[in-house]
Amino acid sequence: MSYAVAKAAGYVLVHTPDMILHNGTTQTVEKRSNPNSEYLKQLPNHLRSYEEVVSYPPNQVYIGSMKPEELQNYEMPWYDKKVEGGKREGKLGEIMPQDEFIGLMKISDVFDLVKLNTSFTNMVKEKLSKHPLITEQMIAKLKEGEEMNDINKYINEQDAEPIYNNGDVVGCVKRAHEVDVNLNAHVIFENLVVKASGVLSFIHLINKNNIDPESIDYVIECSEEACGDMNQRGGGNFAKAIAELGGAINATGSDTRGFCAAPTHALIQAAALVKSGVYENVVIVAGGATAKLGMNGKDHVKKEIPVLEDVLGGFAVLVSKNDGESPILRTDLVGRHTVGTGSSPQAVITSLITAPLDKGELKITDVDKYSVEMQNPDVTKPAGAGDVPESNYKMIAALGVKRKELERKDVATFGKEHGMPGWAPTQGHIPSGVPYVGHAIESFRNNEIQRAMIVGKGSLFLGRMTNLFDGVSILMEKNTGNEKVQTEGVSEQEVKSMVAEAMRDFASHLLGK
Amino acid sequence: MDLENQQRVKDLTEKHGAENVVVILGAAEAEASGLAAETVTAGDPTFAGPLAGVQLGLRVYHAVEPEFKGEVNEEVFDDQIGMMEMVLDVDSIIDEMKSIRSEHGKFND
Structure with missing residues (x-):
């Protein structure tokens, strides 16, 4: 059976300055343990405006404008550089401002837990009605808004989580249960953010690529949050909730979790489901994480630079049966960090990179682009975590030297030729291999690359169930067009005549003719 | 160095004696290696962990240093560390480790 293809992708960012202060864990922990800290006082002076976030070079790459x-044309650091004429809309998605996103959270809420005040509702209704992808039906879900008195009552007396915009409370997320910690206002807030940013990614994928949502059979959500109640904390299912709002009425779905590696796990699963013929069109999708906003804020403030973790990330990729054009997903060339792999960098890179290459009789240099952990180094370097993609490229090259496929002098330059500078926000699962899929689809179509490898890694030990970490990888390859799925296949009549012919041959042997 | 590891080093040193303990580091760059080396010799520079103000002066080496490399099986070293030896800035790690040892180490052998 023919390989599945990566057909299209959508990518969104949401600028959420108030959520850094009120929902990012670095800040909420600081507020609890050290409420008068210098950091909390300084932080508001380090927030970027929406315009600055839009023109920030790595963000323009994320939404496909660059x-x-x-x-590489921009000298680092990038936070003081601008893409002249950088726009909100990109080829692959958009950068949404916070107020519209709060509206989208309300639209995504089917249990009437998000309450927005009347004036904010009116303002955001007007803004969203101009959004090309937000339908009238969606706008109607904003309703008329609530009295501020009622909202304050929910916050002060019923543990609702306030929603801030420009420093003012404009609404709240109510708790969904009086005692269930998995349905408290904080968890519902986080989960609605995942759903809303997942939906935004989903509708960009659908609309920008003229995909009929009714053609989608299955959705896999692969972020890092869990939805459920006290009897099933990670019961699910973000995937179907996103499919519902995206109009995918013929789809069901499920959530796949694996820390930052989950999107690549989901990509492999989607490709396998399509290749096996179970489904024809599978979407993998993930929303963003409020908890990680401003995660390295303390280092950024200390170094007197803007707090760069000020956006939520989301993405969606459509995996379909072979169309003869889009890049194929080589499900036979998959890398896995297994339980027995071990933790030395050598063992990890071997299992993820060279094991699948060996199986396909390929060399390290046969892959044009490796998409590893594509974290933006502008964010990680000031926080002392180095340049993550660059370190990964050096490790791949060093393994190449050991295998005698590369010279030692190539270690420093390998990343320039077979890699890319990192551009993805440090939202855990968001940078992990998948940010390149959209760019790759275009580069394959333009004959710029023949092969790319998508690599995802995850820190499982953070969940305290194992000391192991994890990783998987899959090779994408140029579609030669030779293996397009035959819509009809071999007919029953043809099979019958082939069997009859074989029987005749066999009979003639028996008769000694 | 995280607090749990500081406690482990402290406990092992109390049990076996400082002269019988060698600490091997695997940090990815010179500055982090130096901080960890300082912690097990002069004490925790951040004054946050169990080794704050505790001057153990232990023998401490990074896994890419020749002193360590010369003590272990060549094949095993190559398998486990050979690749990272190409990736890391080995010279600056060695310089940093040497300076910490000469300043704070009690066993200059």
């Missing part, structure tokens, strides 16, 4: 390689 190729990843173009970042």
Whole structure:
């Protein structure tokens, strides 16, 4: 059976300055343990405006307005550089401002837990009605808004989580249960953010690529949050909730979890489901994480630079049966960090990179682009975590030297040729391999690359169930067009005549003819 | 160095004696290696952990240093560390480790 293809992708960012202060865990922990800290006082002076976030070069790459390689034209650091004429809309998605996103959270809420005040509702209704992808039906879900008195009552007396915009309370997320910790206002807030940013990614995927949502059979959500109640904390299912709002009425779905590696796990699963013929069109989708906003804020403030973790990330990828054009997903060339792999960097890179290459009789240099952990180094370097993609490229190259496929002098330059500078926000699962899929689809179509490898890694030990970490990878390859799925296949009549012919041959042997 | 590891080093040193303990580091760059080396010799520089103000002066080496490399099986070293030896800035790690040892180490052998 023919390989599945990566047909299209959508990517969104949401600028959420108030959520850094009120929902990012670095800040909420600081407020609890050290409420008068210098950091909390300084932080508001380090927030970027929406315009600054839009023109920030790595963000323009994320939404597809610039190729990843173009970042090399900007000298680091990037936070003081601008893409002239950088726009909100990109080829692959958009950068949404906070107020509209709060409206989208309300639209995504089917249990009437999000309460927005009347004036904010009116303002956001007007803004969202101009949004090309937000339908009238969706706008109607904003309703008329609530009295501020009622909202304050929910916050002060019923543990609702306030929603801030420009420093003012404009609404709240109510708790969904009086005692269930998995349905408290904080968890519902986080989960609605995942759903709303997942939906935004989903509708960009659908609309920008003229995909009929009714053609989608299955959705896999692969972020890092869990939805459920006290009897099933991670019961699910973000995937179906997103499919519902995205109009995918013929789809069901499920959530796949694996820390930052989950999107690549989901990509492999989607490709396998399509290749096996179970489904024809599978979407993998993930929303963003409020908890990680401003995660390295203390280092950014200390170094007197803007707090760069000020956006939520989301993405969606459509995996379909072979169309003869889109890049194929080589489900036979998959890398896995297994339980027995071990933790030395050598063992990890071997299992994820060279094991699948060996199986396909390929060399390290046969892959044009490796998409590893594509974290933006502008964010990680000031926080002392180095340049993550660059370290990964050096490790791949060093393994190449050991295998005698590369010279030692190539270690420093390998990343420039076979890698890219990192551009993805440090939202855990968001940077992990998948940010490149959208760019890759275009580069394959333009004959710029023949092969790319998508690599995802995850820190499982953070969940305290194992000391192991994890990783998987899959090779994408140029579609030669030779293996397009035959819509009809071999007919029953043809099978019958082939069997009859074989029987005749066999009979003639028996008769000694 | 995280607090749990500081406690482990402290406990092992109390049990076996400082002269019988060697600490091997695997940090990815010189500055982090130096901080960890300082912690097990002069004490925790952040004054946050069990080794704050405790001057153990232990023998401490990074896994890419020749002193360690010369003590272990060549094949095993190559399998486990050979690749990272190419990736890391080995010279700056060695310089940093040497300076911490000469300043704070009690066993300059």
